[in-house]
Amino acid sequence: AEPVIGVSVPNLGSSFWISVLYGVDTAAKADKAKLITLSAGGDANSSQQISQIQDLIQRKVDAIIVGATNGDAVKAIVERAVAAGIPVVGISSPPNTDKLAAMVSADHYDMGKLQAECLAKAIGGKGEVAMMAGPTGQAWSDLRAQGFRDTLAKVAPNVKIVAESRLADNRNAALTTADDWIQRFPDLSGVYSATDDMAAGVVSALKSAGKGSVKVSASNLSPTAQQMLKDGDLACTSIQQIVAQGKAALDQAIAAATKGKVDAKVVTPAVLVTPDNVGSIDLSLVVAPADYRP
Amino acid sequence: MRSKRPPAVALVCLGLFLLCCLFVPRFATIGNIENVLRVASILCIVACGQAIVIILGGIEFSFGASVALASVVTVTVLPTAGPIGGLAAGGAAAIGVGAVNGWLVGRIGLPPVIVTLGTLMMASGTAAWLAGGLPLDAPPSAIFSWPARGRALGIPVSILAAMLACVALHLLLAHGRIGRLWYHVGANPLAAQLAGIDVARVTLLGYLVAGTFCAVGAIILTSRVASGQPALAPNLAFETIAACAIGGLPLSGGRGHVLQVVFGVLTVAMFNNAVVLINLPVAWQLVLLGLAVLASVGLQKDWAALKRRAGRAAP
Amino acid sequence: MRHLSDSGARFLVAPACILAASVLFGLTTPGFLTLDNGLSIAGQVWILALLAVGQMFALTVRGFDISVGAVAALSGTLGVMAANAFGLPALLLAVPVGLACGTVNGWLVGRARFQPIVATLGTVLAVKGLALLVTGDGQAVPLEAGDTAGLAFDTVLGLPPLGWAALACILIAHLVLRHLVLGRRFLMLGSNPEAVALVGGSPWRIEMRAYQLCGAFAGLAGTLMAARAGAGLPTEGAGMELQSIAAAVIGGTALAGGRANVWAVLAGAAFVQVVLTGLNLSGVSPFFAQIAVGAVIIASGLMDRGLRLLLSRLSRTFQQKGTFQ
Amino acid sequence: MSVSDEALVATGIAKSYGATCALRDARLALRRGRVHALLGENGAGKSTLVKILVGAVTPDAGRLDLDGAPAAFGSVTQAIRAGIVPIHQHLSLFPELSVHENLSAFALAGGSGLWAGRRLVDPSRARGWLAEVGLDVDLAAPLGTLSLGERQLVEVARALSLDCRVLVLDEPTAALNAGEAERLFAVVRRLCANGAAALFISHRFDEIEALADDVTVLRDGRTVIDAAPIGRYSREELTHAMLGAGVEAGPERLSARAEPVLVGRGFAAHLDAGGGTNVTVHAGEIVGMAGLIGSGALALAAWLAGAQAGAGELSVAGQGFTPGDRRRAAGFGIAYVPPDRHIEGLFGPLSARRNVSISALGRLARLGWLSASEEMQRIDPLLRRLKLHPSRPEAEARAFSGGNQQKLLIARCLALPGLKAMVLLEPTRGVDVAARSVIHDAIREAAAAGIAVLVATSDLDELMVLAHRYLVVRDHRLAAELPQDAPRAALLSALSGSIAA
Ligand SMILES: Nc1ncnc2c1ncn2[C@@H]1O[C@H](COP(=O)(O)OP(=O)(O)OP(=O)(O)O)[C@@H](O)[C@H]1O
Ligand SMILES: Nc1ncnc2c1ncn2[C@@H]1O[C@H](COP(=O)(O)OP(=O)(O)OP(=O)(O)O)[C@@H](O)[C@H]1O
Ligand SMILES: [Mg+2]
């Protein structure tokens, strides 16, 4: 019979996880595996995710792919799953345990690092930047922000981080906050954005205030970000081959489920996309096509 | 009547404004005030809808989801229907949610909390499903961005729309027959029914008109973000409820004036702007916002009277 | 007759909904109607159940508490910090933290006469901020004092030990509501707030107690959350306030106050959990699942109407509209 | 009178609520073994004085002496411990709780202690109190299933649970009919015979004369007649003291009979109740409908107004409408005053004018647009005619006294466009003599103008001065029809079902 693979991700309202899922999905179609996809409905819903993994154990799936809302929070239940004989593959923000059959990791820290290097160069190594840093308490946003801060202090010690927002986590809120920043920090020269969707809000605020000279960097590469890069609104965006990761995760899961050979750790490096190289990136490894529906 | 005196919230709002001017860096610049007003304008339009529902003795949780649905619908039909058609379709979706709420609360008689919670989830699920979970971008177009970015008579369109919404709400409440009936139904639905009022119809219309205000807000928001967003403004319902409550509308229904809504909205918008400008760490921003909400309501209270009351209740 | 058609029927809605949902999922989803799955649901329901029972106390005195999710997150996190410092039992310090938040809400609503929704909205924001403050920007705090996974997931006589503990707390809630003077006072206040002072009660104190209980139960839910996750989660709990209200109302708690039944509220929470689990097992798209949950909440309202209509038919009287028989 | 006789004395009591001064300089002296009546028009301050006596409100000034010693009650619990037992004007009962719990409310609400079960009064004693007030209800039944009058009796029974030295009754009879009231009086008399003092507030002179020994009159928060024996002043003098002016008697009843206007056929309260009741009200006629509590008189009247569903056929001026369709009935010109103005009638937070104009909105609105000036022109003369006091149509309805609130409901009837019939349930419950005479005049005038009027009330006096014809309801059906000149005794025996004299 075809293997049944459970996929538990934090939030299918984010381009990152959609792309991961796309990778898993395409690989599953190729390998003839059946997927049960569950979304915790938000990054701050660990209890929900714990229950969902419990349900997957209950359903006796053959393997589970987990992108954790919070690596510590799902540790215990993931260890339960492993103890129940269900191999677990961590992806991107993996459960914080050494019992995983395999770990396909995205390097969020490096994504922030790449943004810092690019933004520092774009603004000429000095000036004020603000961080649209994404929600608090989430591994992906915290790591990206950390990578950005650490690297910036190293490569451009003269750049000052003047503001950081962690409440604005959608395009509309990012837009409003950026509007306020433009008033408060007229000399702003760059903005870090945890995701491309937030960056879209920032860019639209800057444009309508006539502040096109302020540089914006982002992570992820949805169609929106591709367009912004082409239009020169975005200095750069740091990405990973998340579709490829999704595919790898499924392959590992099936291997683990069928007692095949498992690679304990699959790492794909973070890559920087700029207006110059956006044409040469193999998008099929990076982002789900616009018409993909989970 | 009561409205001859300015509502207590006006003083709170004014006091807050002065405080902000004095202590919040770069608050009192034209650009910033315009920002505050732009944000307030969208909040205000939707809060006008919330005010109707509150006057009716109900509550609306589904506004956030219904603007999200509207934005996604707009962008989905945009390629075939064009910008105007798209925005109209989006607006219709928001009105549709209002109509469903009105039908379930008015005709079937379900509690508003349950109904609007249910439609909140349904609308937000539908929006995510239509969009596939991701924002859908609208192709750039001047018409499409006009509601949020355009100006008419030198005033930003969204602010103009908010002023029109307030005037419309005022006319409805003060001079419209239906507005009068909302007060009656909110004050005592049983008495209204015995006086020969079709309570179900009045309630349905109330939610429908509220949905219409929400639709106008949704159109401006969609135009503002130029995309269909399944998570457009998740806290919109709570922000409008807070604005109405800070404005002094009792959630028990039967009372409320448009000025209370306006000042409540301005107060909320100023809070949100001020915490960003003060540029505190996020934790302190939240604490400050919470205390500000409580303080703005606390300042409107007659503490001496409360003390008297408590004095006799104590054993 | 109103007795039967109103008070009785409202508490039957949740069990009836559970029955209907079980039949539906049993027919459509393989593996749903199994003992194991039943036990699995029974192991998961408790966080929501504790929050809903707390919410029930606030609803009973004609109030509302939208801060329960945030309070659970804060108190769970502080509990974990205390446990790491003083040993595992200190995890229970989450309860007094919740109680303290409830006291603030209770004072604001009872004594200062804030509208419940404003008071608790203010505390939501402040409590979220506090949770970030104590953790330094929202990092999860791993529970190092001991391994609690066994308590959360191993079953003893069908339920995990934490489930038994939660059940015990809910039993206490039942005792409070049905058998203690305090519970009777909640019902009195919800039934006729003006009369309470006239028969010698102190309305604001009673109101305050209700919010305190609500806060304490949110603290208990926080303890459970932390023990289950093995970590304090300061940003957890989004959307839980609305879920808890839904569960309490489906469980027959009257929004107009004065009517509540703890077991029915437990059934309301169980119903929400049954639906969530059923949808999880059925493998439908997560977006459809969200739509379905919304539809189900409305359906439970319709079920309530239907049951009342049915019972009033059975009792062969006309629907009353006025105040007299 | 000897000082040692005095149980409770209040002197120089003053109390203000913000700008309103409820009491200025009130004095009240209750004597052991005697029933003391407190008179005053609506809003004179009677209820406020009561709340002060029972510790529910603290006075701004004045002193209280209990058995000759100064007393100060910080709370209801303290007053109750001192033996002062209140029965409040607006029911202080809990509809969602059982009768048993309601009877135990004092014990449940006050003091400390854990177990509710321990604080419930002994069931057999509870049944004893219920029997004493003549109630036969299940202790476990939720109070909400009882009728208004039964609830009032539960409140009286609850007072018996306390060790009573001073019994304070604020309009206890407003919701009771003659038979019920008589049972209450017996209880009061028995308590007084055992040495308790009683304070009794009512707007009905008959009751006061039947029960009270002494009388105090309050006007504008001041005592104007202080503890006079009941026989010393005539009704006219008392009325004059209350109002500062006399009340003119209304015009004589007209005898009128014309074409039928309001017709109801085949009313049945239950689906399985056989037969059916037919009622016809003619133009210009005031029909009085009488019935004991629980007889169904109010339900029948409400049914006729389209306010209550039920089997049968209804028509007004030849146009039929469905029972329970209040909207259609109002559209056909049937006005309705519900029996409980607070629950079913008043829009508390809305202005007096808006409370009235709701019935005329169809006439006042053009294309959905209301004209404020036309509203004022149409409504304010009505309010003036009914002598609304204070004469502030824009004030909130809930800030008016009971009598004036009732005038608003009557005005709402009169403002109905195309008015053909009025159905009034308990139109003067808890209303003072002055307001009552204004309301009666308005009813007579309406009838004289050709409106068909049906008045359903448990107040026989009211019927005797208003009605052209009496319909007596017993057991949810019409038991007797009596002419205008039927003697009171005939009415009474028809009500209770004994053979008419
Ligand atoms: N809670 C209150 N707030 C403001 N004013 C009040 C309040 N209670 C009473 N008053 C004022 O005090 C006056 C006396 O009220 P009270 O209820 O004692 O009258 P009453 O003699 O009992 O009238 P009724 O015959 O209608 O029962 C009223 O005119 C009213 O304006
Ligand atoms: N908010 C208020 N402002 C001013 N006066 C008030 C207010 N609420 C009540 N009152 C006054 O308190 C008095 C008592 O009101 P309550 O509703 O207890 O009895 P009532 O209206 O007199 O009814 P009843 O017909 O039974 O005598 C009234 O005279 C009313 O004028
Ligand atoms: Mg009174």
Ligand SMILES: [Mg+2]
């Ligand atoms: Mg009164």
